[in-house]
Amino acid sequence: MRFGKLTALTGVLIILLAVLYGCSDDKTTSIPPVTYGSIDDPEFVPVKAQVDTVLSGFVRDVLTGLDNMYVQPGDTISVRTALTPPSVQPDLNAAPDTLLAVYQNGWHFIYATYTGQLYHSRLRDSIQFQVDGLPVQMLDPDVDFVHYIHNWTFTALDPNVTHADYTGRNEFEISDLDQQTAVINGSTANTLELVYIAPDTTMTNTFSFNFTATDVTVPQVAGGWYSGCPRTGTLNMTLSHVFSWTNNVSFGSRANNWTATVTFDDGTATVTATNGEQTWRYECHICTITTN
Secondary structure, three states, X not given: OOOOOOHHXXXXXXXXXXXXXXXXXXXXXXXXXXXXXXXXXXXXXXXXXXXHHHHHHHHHHHHHHHHHHHOOOXXXXXXXXXXXXXXXXXXXXXXXXXXEEEEEOOXXXXXXXXXXXXXXXXXXXXXXXXXXXXXXXXXXXXXXEEEEEEEEEEEEOOOOOOEEEEEEEEEEEEEOOOXXXXXXXXXXXXXXXXXXXXXXXXXXXXXEXXXXXXXXXXXXXXXXXXXXXXXXXXXXXEEEEEEEEEEOOOEEEEEEEEEEEEEEEOOEEEEEEEOOOOEEEEEEEOOOOOOO
């Protein structure tokens, strides 16, 4: 069962807003004006691209991942898809090398591995369904709560050529599944390492990305959770980016840290990101709310 790997993985970046409040003794409150940077700023362009990837990945892999409410844990097709790294077309005809699915102490535990032509992948999932606070083994219409933990790695088989390695962990609690609107809370932590190797140059980009989802609400669609779209809620994110290079004449590295807040409003995300010196803000339409 796959609620989502934040393909986020493909590039993972992020945002937060620092708004400063000043209060004087005479109870007058002043809010220093914020001058937002241009979204065309060369420094921000790659950040925005990663943020947009994270947002689309969150909707696709976490929210629309509620589609898996209709799939039993350990389902072979969903596991195969989860074993496929982002940007690689899944081979749904390829069987996992290892697939273990057991139910114990109220939890479904799933372990799977797969070796492709270019990479080795592994997932470890823990999934619990509840009805009125009590664990149940079978997924049925009475389930009102799901606790889902998803751990994954994608490792290149040949580290001596240009490649990407991914590591991540999601933990989400999805409540009110017996209502018209579900509520998602949880967190994601990802690391993406992109390595470019040429005869005389090696460049490495390492992104460490974390976010916390708070009270993200998703309405039902046609009596189910297909194509869910966030109506309200926030994502609070942090990202570190370390870039290093070496070639025949030079070597070096630099690091940047970002924080961000994303606020959802009926499928539109308002993003505010800062690197501590400059702040950027923009809106992004990511999906359309529908209940038909």
